[in-house]
Amino acid sequence: MKYLSLILGNLRRHKLRTALTLLSIIVAFLLFGYLAAIRSAFLAGIDVAGEDRLITRNKVSLINLMPMAHQAEINRVEGVDFATHNTWFGGIYQEPSNFFAQIVVVPEQYLELYPELELSDEDRQRWLETRTGVMIGKVLAERFDWKIGDKIPIMNPLWALKGGDRNWTFDVAAIYDAREQGIDTSQMFIRFDYFDEARQWGQGQVGWYVVRVDEPDRAGEIAAAIDAVFANSPDETKTEPEGAWYQGFANQVGNIGFIITAIVSAVFFTILLVAGNTMAYSVRERIGELAVLKAVGFTDGAVLGLVLGEALVITAIGGLIGLGLAWLLVAAGDPTNGAMPVFFISVRDLLLGGVLILALAFIAGIFPARTAQRLQVADALRR
Amino acid sequence: MSETAMASTQTTEPRPGNELLVDVRGVDKVFTRGSETVHVLGGLDLQIPKGEFLALMGPSGSGKSTLLNLVGGLDRPTEGSVTVGGQRIDKLSDRKLAGWRARHVGLVFQFYNLMPVLSARKNVELPLLLTKLSGKERRKRAELALEIVGLSHRLNHYPRQLSGGEQQRTGIARAIVTDPTLLLCDEPTGDLDRKSGDEILDLLQALNTEQGKTIIMVTHDQRAADRATRTLHLDKGRLSSEPQA
Numbered sequence: 224m225k226y227l228s229l230i231l232g233n234l235r236r237h238k239l240r241t242a243l244t245l246l247s248i249i250v251a252f253l254l255f256g257y258l259a260a261i262r263s264a265f266l267a268g269i270d271v272a273g274e275d276r277l278i279t280r281n282k283v284s285l286i287n288l289m290p291m292a293h294q295a296e297i298n299r300v301e302g303v304d305f306a307t308h309n310t311w312f313g314g315i316y317q318e319p320s321n322f323f324a325q326i327v328v329v330p331e332q333y334l335e336l337y338p339e340l341e342l343s344d345e346d347r348q349r350w351l352e353t354r355t356g357v358m359i360g361k362v363l364a365e366r367f368d369w370k371i372g373d374k375i376p377i378m379n380p381l382w383a384l385k386g387g388d389r390n391w392t393f394d395v396a397a398i399y400d401a402r403e404q405g406i407d408t409s410q411m412f413i414r415f416d417y418f419d420e421a422r423q424w425g426q427g428q429v430g431w432y433v434v435r436v437d438e439p440d441r442a443g444e445i446a447a448a449i450d451a452v453f454a455n456s457p458d459e460t461k462t463e464p465e466g467a468w469y470q471g472f473a474n475q476v477g478n479i480g481f482i483i484t485a486i487v488s489a490v491f492f493t494i495l496l497v498a499g500n501t502m503a504y505s506v507r508e509r510i511g512e513l514a515v516l517k518a519v520g521f522t523d524g525a526v527l528g529l530v531l532g533e534a535l536v537i538t539a540i541g542g543l544i545g546l547g548l549a550w551l552l553v554a555a556g557d558p559t560n561g562a563m564p565v566f567f568i569s570v571r572d573l574l575l576g577g578v579l580i581l582a583l584a585f586i587a588g589i590f591p592a593r594t595a596q597r598l599q600v601a602d603a604l605r606r
Numbered sequence: 607m608s609e610t611a612m613a614s615t616q617t618t619e620p621r622p623g624n625e626l627l628v629d630v631r632g633v634d635k636v637f638t639r640g641s642e643t644v645h646v647l648g649g650l651d652l653q654i655p656k657g658e659f660l661a662l663m664g665p666s667g668s669g670k671s672t673l674l675n676l677v678g679g680l681d682r683p684t685e686g687s688v689t690v691g692g693q694r695i696d697k698l699s700d701r702k703l704a705g706w707r708a709r710h711v712g713l714v715f716q717f718y719n720l721m722p723v724l725s726a727r728k729n730v731e732l733p734l735l736l737t738k739l740s741g742k743e744r745r746k747r748a749e750l751a752l753e754i755v756g757l758s759h760r761l762n763h764y765p766r767q768l769s770g771g772e773q774q775r776t777g778i779a780r781a782i783v784t785d786p787t788l789l790l791c792d793e794p795t796g797d798l799d800r801k802s803g804d805e806i807l808d809l810l811q812a813l814n815t816e817q818g819k820t821i822i823m824v825t826h827d828q829r830a831a832d833r834a835t836r837t838l839h840l841d842k843g844r845l846s847s848e849p850q851a
């Protein structure tokens with residue numbers, strides 16, 4: 224710490240140069256933090272996917288329905304704890320840009336399978352007692368300012384009511400929250416009993432099954448056993464771990480993870496050149512001063528440390544400001560105003576940011592620092 | 607004090623009876639730059655007793671700075687030995703040598719070589735950063751050193767805000783802050799006007815007589831050399847007490 228005034232003094236030497244370098248580092252880390260939040264939005268579900276949950280869907284495609292009768296057969300497969308079915312509702316609230324997920328579920332079974340959803344006993348009871356009731360997530364409730372008891376009109380291009388009317392109305396019966404970060408609270412859950420009775424067609428048909436297995440270690444084996452049951456039937460199935468299922472969703476939009484990693488890598492490569500250049504100049508223009516430090520007794524190692532310390536101070540200041548700004552920006556809400564299932568910078572990404580700060584400082588600083596370290600005092604004093 | 611009076615006090619040989627501080631024996635120094643080799647010092651001997659104020663004169667390029675660097679442990683001889691305070695310093699590792707410099711020598715340069723980004727006090731504190739002293743103690747010692755050189759009123763000034771003479775005083779304060787036995791000054795007045803130069807020489811002389819510092823001072827100026835207790839001339843790689851024709 225006692226070397227800090229020396230380090231800060233050197234950074235103050237060329238204020239404009241330091242400011243510009245700092246600014247580019249800030250922008251890089253701001254971008255990193257913000258894109259990390261977007262990435263986790265797109266990959267939502269994968270991280271928090273239950274290890275003991277499988278998804279069984281129609282082998283033909285995600286959108287092909289399956290008979291409800293599969294449920295009993297899946298439950299009979301050795302190793303299956305129990306299965307429940309879900310169906311994609313796909314309605315529109317006022318306009319398509321208000322998109323949020325609406326899923327038709329059997330409430331007791333769904334809540335049993337997803338203990339990570341937090342729900343008061345009161346709300347739970349109300350939902351179980353209201354046939355037209357829906358359970359909505361906290362983020363969704365905040366987005367449209369919905370309260371318990373509100374009536375929500377939903378137009379559905381997929382599913383009509385008996386008689387052909389496409390305008391459904393639901394009552395907000397429950398609002399759930401997440402017990403841990405990363406869990407989607409932007410969804411709406413509709414009761415299957417009401418849906419199945421009210422819909423014009425497709426009675427007894429459901430979208431996919433969520434299956435809980437007894438032993439996660441045997442998940443692959445059990446998935447194969449489930450698919451084997453329906454092999455060569457009119458409704459063959461494809462069963463996969465929940466994480467893979469979410470990954471499949473994310474992949475429909477493109478390999479977001481890869482794209483974001485590519486952008487961030489390119490940005491950081493550029494920043495590395497900027498910071499490296501700053502450090503190289505900073506050392507080159509004060510060869511004489513570094514020689515004086517050695518003359519008064521600083522060891523080669525101390526001088527190496529001093530230059531690396533300078534690189535670390537500038538990247539740490541820039542990096543922490545950048546990450547801080549990203550955090551504030553992310554906390555202020557997602558750019559789609561609520562359409563993203565989750566939007567936050569995970570602890571893992573913050574730690575990764577910290578590692579990036581250290582790596583950037585090291586790579587930008589090590590070559591100039593080595594130059595400073597190798598400097599011969601008598602020689603350098605003559606320059 | 608008249609110049610002749612000063613000169614008359616000088617001896618040509620080390621004063622006998624005094625403990626030897628610097629003992630340079632059979633030193634050769636050869637620089638190789640590409641295919642070219644420069645033979646700067648050849649079979650050079652130099653003994654300096656503790657408490658001496660030695661002036662080192664000689665033509666430009668004769669190797670005065672080179673010799674100073676060898677005694678100060680900034681460079682190593684090609685041949686021969688350099689012993690300071692009983693320690694063979696030419697055999698020390700780079701790391702040990704750096705530590706030795708920090709404890710035993712103070713360096714004063716012609717162009718002051720202060721850190722432009724640090725205040726006078728911080729510049730003087732620099733060598734103390736290598737010690738285990740607390741921040742408070744470092745500060746105290748730096749201020750004391752600046753007081754000795756008469757710069758108590760310039761503690762927080764930056765080098766660019768100081769005159770040449772004041773910068774050199776700061777340089778001297780930095781050299782004495784660790785209380786070394788040996789001060790090596792390479793043309794300390796070379797870049798100063800006469801008045802400032804005289805003040806620096808007064809200071810060096812006081813450090814020699816009052817604080818017992820052993821000083822080697824390279825200079826081109828006979829008036830400066832007259833302040834020393836002994837003058838040696840370096841020419842063609844050898845030392846002599848008289849300038850060569």
Ligand SMILES: Nc1ncnc2c1ncn2[C@@H]1O[C@H](COP(=O)(O)OP(=O)(O)O)[C@@H](O)[C@H]1O
Pocket residue numbers: 601602605637638639644646664665666667668669670671672673
């Ligand atoms: N590091 C070095 N590499 C090559 N030649 C050097 C080096 N240092 C000094 N010399 C040469 O050694 C000679 C003496 O230099 P120096 O000791 O600086 O002389 P002085 O201080 O007496 O003017 C000069 O010819 C100089 O060019």
Ligand SMILES: [Mg+2]
Pocket residue numbers: 670671672792
């Ligand atoms: Mg010289």
